[in-house]
């Protein structure tokens with residue numbers, strides 16, 4: 001990471017941007033630059049980097065969510081929803097009463113999502129907004145999902161409080177995120193693959209290794225399964241559980257606003 005990023009105002013609290021420490025006021029701008037750069041190739045790169053595994057992980061999230069299949073209205077908020085991959089899956093797996101709102105801070109990512117969502121009509125909508133200060137009323141949604149979004153945020157606690165606020169009592173929270181590998185040997189192999197091969201793949205396919213290096217490094221800075229559980233509980237959620245996927249390369253955390 002460059003000198004320039006490391007040397008932000010020393011009086012500012014620090015946030016991690018990949019392996020670098022940056023002023024809290026700078027992190028979101030840097031994250032936004034990454035997603036503006038990767039948006040057009042985002043879905044292709046997801047498939048290449050994970051060998052298609054991200055599809056299975058997202059399907060796992062949707063099956064644990066078990067969205068309603070009836071005509072009864074069901075409102076999903078997919079935060080940091082990007083190109084709409086999770087929201088589209090939820091809508092496909094639900095009944096005719098389901099509607100999904102994709103909320104993301106990146107206009108570029110949502111532009112790709114809007115093109116993908118043609119044909120789904122009014123069941124999907126896109127709202128630009130920050131996960132840490134959501135532009136929605138209290139007690140508005142039956143479910144809140146966030147996939148591979150949490151680790152990009154500056155203030156996890158604020159985002160979790162917002163998730164709790166916008167959910168109806170009885171509402172469900174589900175977060176899919178890269179996590180800590182809990183299988184010996186797989187952790188070493190995964191480290192070697194992700195820290196070396198993924199930036200190289202980013203360079204080859206998208207001409208951009210820096211953005212992909214950030215995406216990999218940010219995984220190492222995210223709390224592990226148990227510590228993230230505690231943060232979710234601290235935001236007021238109950239019945240907090242998690243499931244490891246592929247030995248803990250990723251994990252889904254589930255919780256309820258009761």
Ligand SMILES: C[S@@+](CC[C@H](N)C(=O)[O-])C[C@H]1O[C@@H](n2cnc3c(N)ncnc32)[C@H](O)[C@@H]1O
Pocket residue numbers: 028031035079080081082083084085086103104105106109129130131132146147148149152153154
């Ligand atoms: C790795 S992508 C995940 C996209 C999608 N959920 C998926 O799984 O394919 C992370 C997304 O988080 C969004 N993001 C980053 N910071 C955000 C914030 N503060 N509020 C809302 N979205 C944010 C980015 O713009 C990007 O679209």
